[in-house]
Amino acid sequence: MTRASTPPILLQLQTAESLSTQATALRSLKNETIGHDQRKETWVRNGIIPILSKVLVSRQPTPQSSGLNGATKDIEDPGSHGDADEACLQAIIILGSLAQGGAAFLAPILASGVLSTLLTILSTPDCPSSFVLPILRTLNNIADRLPLQSQQHWPKDTRLADLLFSNEHIGCLSRIIGRDYDTHNDLAAIELATALIGKLCTEEAHKAVLADCGVLDALAVKVASFVVAQGFVLPGAETHVHESGALGSLPAPAPPTAKLAPILRAITVIIEHSKWRAEHFLSSPGIVTVFPKQMPDFAPSDIKKGPWGSTYFSGSAVPRHAGASPLEYLLPSVPLSPGKATPSAANFPPLGPHGSSHRRHSQSFPTPFSIFEAPASDEDENAVVPWLLYIVRAENGMARLMAARLATVLFRLGLTKKHRVSMFCYLLIPILIRMLDKNYETANVDGVQYGGLVPSTERLREEAPAVLATLVIDDQELQKHAVEGEAIKRLSQLLKETYNPVPENRRPMWHAEGDQTFDDSDTLPVECKLGQAGYSPIHCHVMRYRENILKALAALVPFKDEYRKSVCEAGVVPYIIDSLKPCSDDPSGDTASPKNTAADGNPTPTLLAACGAARMLTRSVSVLRTSLIDAGVATPLFVLIRHPDIEVQIAATSVICNLALDFSPMKEAIISAEILPVLCEHAHSSNTKLRIESLWALKHVAYNSTNDVKIKIIEGLEPGWIKEVITQDPTTALAKRGMDEEMENGAGGGMNRANSAGEQVDLLNPVEDSQGRDEDSKMADSLPPSKMSLEMFLPDVTRRRKLALHGDIDQSTQARQDDIAVQEQTFDLLRNLICGQGASEMIDHLFKEIGQDVVLDALADKLRPRTIHIPNRRDSTSQKPLQVPTEILVAVTYVIIHLAAGLPWHRQLLVSHRDLLRYLIGYFNHAQRDVRTNCVWVVINLTYEDDSSDRDGCRERAFKLRSIGVIDRLATLEDDPDLDVRERTKTAQHLVNSLTHA
Template sequence: MTTSKYQESIKDLASADDAKRLKALRFIKNSVIGNKTKKDLYIQLGVVQKLVDYLTLPDATSYLLKIQAATVLGSIAYGKDENVNAVVSAGAITPLLDALALRPNVPVIEAIREKRKLLEAVTRALKSIFTCPRTPKDDIFTEKHISDLVALLDATSTYLCQQGQPSATSESLSFGMIAEFTAAVIAKCCDTQEQQMQLASAGVIPPLVNLLHSGHVKAQEAALDALATLCRENSELGEIIIHAKPIDSNQLTTATMLDFVRDKCPNMRLIAATCLTNLYRTGIFIEPFTDIVLVVLPALVKLLKDPANDIQERAPLVLADLVKDSEDMQKAAYDADAISRLAELLASVSSKDNDEDSEEPIGVPGVGSVAKRKEKVRENSLIAIAAATLLKEECRSQAISSKVLPHVVTALQSKYPHVRLAACQCAKSLSRSVSNLRTSLVDAGVAAPLLKLLQDESIVVQAAACGALCNLTLDFSPMKKSVIDAGAIDRFVEYSRSNDSKLQLNGVWALNSLLYKADLSAKKAVMKSLTYDALIELLHEPNPGIQEQALEIVRNLVCGQQEDIEDVIEGIGRDDLLDVLECKLQVTSNMGLEGEDSTTMISILEPALYIVINMSSSSEEPRTMLMSRPNIVNSVIHHLSHESPKIRVAALWCIINWTWINSDHDEDALVERINRLQALGVEQKLQAMEKDSSRDVRDRVRTALDQLTSIDT
C-alpha cells in the first residue's frame, strides 16, 4: 500500500500555515476513524507525539487545531489496547486533562460554552484511553484535574436536569456528550477503595445522581456505571448513594435504579442491575431481598437471552456477583430458573473453539469475532454456574439435570486459559454435591481433563484443577486410584512447596482429600512422597489455612486401626507429635492469632481435637501418651466451655474416648484416667453442660457422664 499521501499529511502538520495544518488534521481524522489499518500506519509514522504537542498550544490561537488533534487521538485509542499504550506513552493524558480547565471569573456554563467542542473532543478521547484497564490513573487524581472533572460534571448535569426533557439543539447534545464521557472516565478510575473515596470526597456523587434524571440515555448509562464502580465493595459510599437525591426530587436513588431495571433498553437494564447488585453486596441496601429477587434477578435472567451488543457476555457476571456467597440468593436463582437459562446459554456457545463457520445458533450475533464472543460468553456462563451452585444441593442438581456436565468437560479442554479456569471453578462447585451427584461428574469424564490440567501452562489453572480434584477424591476409591496412578501425588507434593500461596494451599488440601477414608497402603504412598519432615513444616506454616489442612492430614492419617496410629507416631516422633497437639490446642495463646476472627481459631482447634479423638479410639497406649501431657488434658477440658458447639462436641468426644474401655485388661488404666479427670473437675463441668443449647452437645454429655461414673474408683 502506498503511503505517500499519508506521509505528506504528517509533513503538513509541521507547516507554519494554520489552514494547511487544519486540513492535514482533518485528512488524518477521516482516514483513521473506523479504520484499524490506517490507525496502525499513522502510529508508525509518528503522528501521536505530534498530536500531543498540538494539545499544548494556547486555546486562543489554536482552538480548532486542538479539537481536531483531540478527536484523532481519541479515534486512535478507541478499540485496541496497543493503540492506547502508544497514546499514553506519548504523554497524552496530562495535556488532555489540562484542556478540561475552564476560564476563571466567568459563570461556569459560559466557560463551557466557550470551548464546548474542545471539551467534547477531549472527554471523548479520555474515555477511549481510560477504557483500557492498564491505563495509569495517577494523573487523574491530582487536585487540579479531579477538581476540573467534578466541576465539569456538576455543571453539565445541572444544566441537563434543569432542561427537563432532552433538547435536540447542538448545545444540549454537546452538554449531554460531555457529561456522558466525563462520567465514563470516572467509572474507569475506581479500581481501589482509595480512588473511590478520593472521587467521592471531591463531590462526584451528587452530579452523577443528577444525571440519572437528565433524560439523556447515554449520560444516564454512564452515570449508573460510575455509581456502580464507586460503591463496589464500599459500604460507606453505598450508604451515601442510596440516600442521595437529585435536584428538585425526593425520589431515592435506588428507586430510580429499580425503574431503570424495567427500562426498554437492554444495556440500561443491565447497568442498573449491576449497580443494584453492587449496592446489595455492601449489605446496606434498603429491603434488599425483596427488591433484588422480584425485580433485579428476573431482569438478569431475561437478559441472558438478549443478543444485543455484549449483553450476553456481561449479564452472567452480574448474576454471579449477585448470588455468590448467599444461600438465600442462590435459592432465589434456583426458583427463577436462572441455572437452567445459564445452561442453555452455555450449550449455545459450546461448539468447537474458533468455529467461525458453524451454522448452529450461537446466541451472540453481536459485532466482532464470533469465536472470541463465544469464548467470553462460555467463560462467563461457567463462572455464573459455579457461583450459583456453590452452596445449595438443589442448585447443583438443577445444573446437572440441565446437562451442563458435557460442556464443562469440553471447556476443561479449551485452548483458552480463562475458559479452562472457569470450567475448573464450575467443576469444583458441582463436586461439592453429595456422592450420587459427584458420581455424575466422574461418569461424565471430568477426571481425565482435570488431571491433565495439573500440568497446565497457567499456575492459576493448575491451582483451580487441584481444587476441583480435592472434592472428587473424597469418597471415590476408583477416583483416588486414578489420581495416584496418574502420578498426581508427586504433583500435589510439588504444589505444597510452592511459593504461590493459593497453589500451596490447594496442594496440601488435595493431599488431605486423598487421605480421607484411605487405606494404609494409600497413606503410605502419600507420605512416602510428602515425608513427615515436610508435614511438620506445614503444621507450622504462618498461613492458618495451610495449618488447618496439614492438621486434617494428620487427622486422616490417625483415623483407623492401631497400625495407622503407630505409623504416624513413628513418622512424626512421639514428642514432636505431642508438641504439635499441645501448641494447636492452645491456639488462642500460642499461635499468634490474637485479634484473628473466631473462625480462624476454630479451623485450627477442630482438627487438632479430632486428632486426639482418633488417637484415643483404638488402643490404650496412645491414650496414655496423650494424657501424659497435662497441657493437652487441660486444653481439652477448657474447650468444653468453648463458644462454638462443634468445638464443645469435639472436646466431649475426647472425654468419651478417654473414658472408654477396650477390654477388661485395660481396666486399671481406665480407673487411673477417670480418677485424674474427676480430680480436674470434669464431672462438674459435664453436669453444667446437661442443659446446653446444642442437642448434639447434650447427647454427648450424657454418654460422657455415664462412662465417667460407670466404674467405681
C-alpha cells in the first residue's frame, strides 16, 4: 500500500515565502501534534524533523539572514526578526512534543543532529530569553526517555550528555545555573538545568568537566543561597566575604518556591566516587562564603604587644577550642553504643564541645562517638555536613533524601568526622528505613513533582535503598543498626513485590490502516524512521527499584553470617537467583505490557546488583551448601559469564570465585560445565578487572584439584602468557608512582605533563598560580545582568590544576594497582598448582612448560632490592630505595615455600640459585608478618628431613643457609611481636642447628 500524499501543512512549510507564513504553519502543526502520538508518528515519517532542523539552523547568527529556500535577502522586513524567533520557538516546542511521544521518537531526533543546533542556540550570548525554557524542557523530555530505550543495554546512550557536557556547550550550564532567583523564569531555568545534570551525568569524564568548567562552583552558590534564606550563615561570616576564595558578598537568599533537591542531586552525581571533586565543592566560593573556616581563638591575656606595635603570643599561649559549629546545636544528642562508654562518660553527651576522645580503629570495627567528640587526628569538617543533617530532619520528600545522599557521599569519601557514625546510626538509618514503608509518602509528601516520568512518591521509594546501601557498606556498626531496624525483612518483602505484575495504563499505538500504512519505511532516511518502542516508565522504575534493593541487601550482609541467614530465612534467595536472568536480546516483543516477572529477565544494571548480592551470600558456607544450591545459583552464572557485556562477565566471575572454593559443592560443577576454558580466555582480556577475577577463580579451582585439572589450566592460560606475566617488573610502575609522590610534595625542579584535559600541568608545583594561564580563568560567554560575575563560577587556576592533577594521579595509581594485582593472582595460582597431592609432578611440569631458569629467575627478581634515581635535585646522585609491593612479596614467598617442599633436587635448585636466597635474607625483618613467617617457612622446608636418604642434602642446605647469615636473621625474630613467627623461628633454629652441629 502506498504512503499517503504530503499533508497540506507540510507543503505550506516547504513552500513558505515569508517567515510569518512559516511561523503560522508551525503554530498550526504544533496544535496538530501536541497530545496526539499517532499524528506525531505520521509527521516524523513525512520528514518533519529535517524541516524543524532547518528552521533552527536558520536562527543561528550569520552576517546576513538566509531566505527560506536558499535565496539571500538583502533587505529584511522590520518584523522578520520577530517572525524568525517565533518560527524557531514553535519548532522547539514541536520538537519537545515529539520527544514526549516516547522512546521510539528519540532515534530520528538523535540521528538528525538537531540537538547540536538546539545547544548552539542555547549557548550563544544573544539567545532570546523566550528560548531558554522551551529548549531546556525539550532536552529534559529527551533525557527522561533515554533510559526507556537503553535500559537493557550498558553503557547507556550518552550522545546527549556528550553534546551537553562538551567544551562547546557546557558554558551555558554555568550561565543558567549562575543566575539569581530573580524571576519565575530564572527559577525554572535553574531547576531544569540542574535536572539535566542529575539525569545525564553518569560518565567520569563528564563529572570531571563539570567540576573543571565551573558548574560545580555555580551549584555551590545555589546551596549558599538556601543557607542564607534559612538563616544558617555562620556568625561572623560577613567579615570574611572579601577574603581570597570568597564571593565578595553573601548571595541573595533563595525564594520559598525554589527547590533544593535538584541542586543537591546535581552536586552529588558530580562529586561521588571522587574525593578531589568533593573537596573542590567544599572549597568553592559559595560554601566558603557562608561557612568560613573557624580559626582557633586566644585569650586576650595571651596576646602581647611588642615595642614597635607588633603583636605576639605569650609563651604560655594556648589556643582555645573554637567549639562545635553552631549548626551542631540544632541536631539532637545521640547515645553512645552500649558497652562502649567510658566510666566517666554519660549515655548522652553534654551540650558543649567537651567530651572523651575515642577513635574508630577501622571501618570494620568502629568505635562510636558522641555528637561533639572531635578526635585531634580528624581533619576539620565543613559545616555543610551538620547543615545537611539538619535538612534531613527538617525537610521531607526528595529534599530529605537528597540531603541524606549527599551527606552519605561525603561520609564515604572521608570528609566527615568519625563521630558522625553514631549520628548516622540514630538519625539517617531510621529515616531511610522509614522511607521503605508503602505509606511513608502519604504522610511526608512535599507536594513537589521533581520531573521525570515517575511520580515523586515512587521515585523516592526507588532511590532510598541505594542511599542506604552506600551508607552501610563496609561499616559493621551501621549495618547492625540497619538490621536491628528490620531493614533485611523490609527489603526482602520489597524485592518479592518487584516480581508482582505491574498494571500498565499505556497501550500500543493504534493505526487505522494497520501496519501496511508504512510498508516503505525501509527506504526512509534515518531521521524519518522511528526506533524501537522501548520500555514503559513504570517498567524501568521497577527494574531500578529491584536493582537498588539488591544493592542494599548486599551491603548489609558482607561480614555477619547471621545476617546472611536472615536473608535466607526471609525466603528471598530464589528471587535473587531470578534476578540473575538477563533480558531477551529480541526487541520485537511487546514492550508496552509489564515485563517485570521472573520469566522476562533483567537489564544489565539489575544483573550487576544481583551478582553483588549473590556474591555476599556465597561468603557463608552454610548458605552456599543449602539455600544457594537449592535455588540453582550456578546455572544462571554459567550463562552470565558468557554475557556480551564485560561488566556482567566481571560480576559473574566474582561470584564464581566463591563457588570455586574447596569446601564448595559447586567446584566440580564448574569443572564439569567447561567453565575453565572461559576463565582462561577471560584471563587474557584487555580489561584488567576481568583478568584479576578470572585468575582469582582459577586459583580457587586449582587448589586441591587433580593434576589433570591443573594441567588443563596451564594449557588454557598458555605457558608463554604465564611467563610474560611473572617476568614483568612490578616496581617499574611503582618507581613512577614514587616519582609522582615526590613531585606532588614539591621536591625537586619543575616537570610538566599533560592532564586529562590535555593541558600541561607542573607536577612539582601543582597548585602554584601562573600568570601565563590567566586566560584560563575566564570564559568567552557573557553573563546576563546579575549581582555576581560569571568568572567566579570558573575555578581559579590553583583549584583547577589541583583538581586535574589529582584526577590523573587517581587514574594512574589505580592502573598500577591493577597491574600488581594481576601478577599477585598469577603467583597465587602457581602456588596452588604446585601444592597438595602430586605437587612434585606439577613442579616438574611447570619447569618443563615455562622453563626452570625462567621461574627461579622471576622469583629472585621479585625479591631484588631496588633504588631509583631522583632527577632534578641538587645532588644528582640522590637515590631512593623502592619497596616491592607487599602483595607480591607474600605471593612470591609462598611459591618458594612450596618449591622448598618438593623433591630434594627441587630444594637444591633453590639453594644453588645465585641470587634467590641472598635476596630472601633481606626480608626476614619485613614489617608485614606474613612475609616474615614465609621467610622462616622457607628455612624449615629446606632443612626438614623427609627421609633418611635426604639427610646429606639437608645438612648441605643447612650449611649453605648458615653461611649466608640465616642464623643471625632468625635470632632477630626470637622476640617477634607475632606468636606464629616466634614459634616457627624456634623450629627453624632447631633444624639448622641440629644439622650443622651434628
